Amino acid sequence: MTNVNSLVNIVVFGIGGAILVAALLGLLLVVSGSSRGSTPRSLTAFGVASIVLWVVLPALTALNEMSAGAGFWVGFAGASVVAIVMYAVNAAMLPMVARRQALVSGRTGLTGIKPTPSVLVGGLVVCLAMALLVTGVTAFIS
Template identity: 50%
Template sequence: MIHVNSLVDIVVFGIVGAIMMAALVGLLLVVSGRPGGISPGLQKAFAAAALALLVAVPTLGAIDALASGAGFWTAFAVAACVAAVVAGVNIALSPLVAKRQGGTAGVLTPSLPVFAVGLVLCLALGLVATALAALFV
């Protein structure tokens, strides 16, 4: 039964994180449409908010998994999958922001190295989130 709960955790926290990330990117799109564009300080604030979201939502998923009696590795799998969903939404919507700002420089194109780096980052985020969750539970 723990495996079903972990799948539910992935779906629930993945959807919540995806919606929150889409809302953050949408807000960035609105702000970048101003005549003056977006200032570097505001770009850093949005990057910090996205990073906080990429850590907080998987941590909450791992906390829920650990609180339901799952082990560390199950909580790690939940956190890594939730981080992958949230990061996937961020990567999928980033070309919209780049197009709105008038350039496509710096936009990642899907390739095997990009997916490999993304996988490693999601696993690292999952490990950090599970370690944080273990401190809270």
């Protein structure tokens, strides 16, 4: 039964988180394309909201896994998958956001921004480290 619970957690928190991240990026594109443009305060708010989602949703996955009786490593695996799914959405949408920012600001250098393999691997390492941290904190708390 733990395997089904893990898949449900990944779907609910991972796919749900990916949708929320995509919605945040879409909203950022709308705000940056407005007549006023995006202010540093709004960019900071979007960044904080994205980081909160990226930390809270894997932590909730790990908490849900471990409270269902699964061990630490199952919670870590679930949290890792959720973090990686959300990271994949960010990496996939980066070129689109960069092109939009280039159109708004007139800086043509932004159109060529694409994640390199080393950046993608570095992001995966950060996802795993963050998942390990939130799973450890969750195990300590519960």
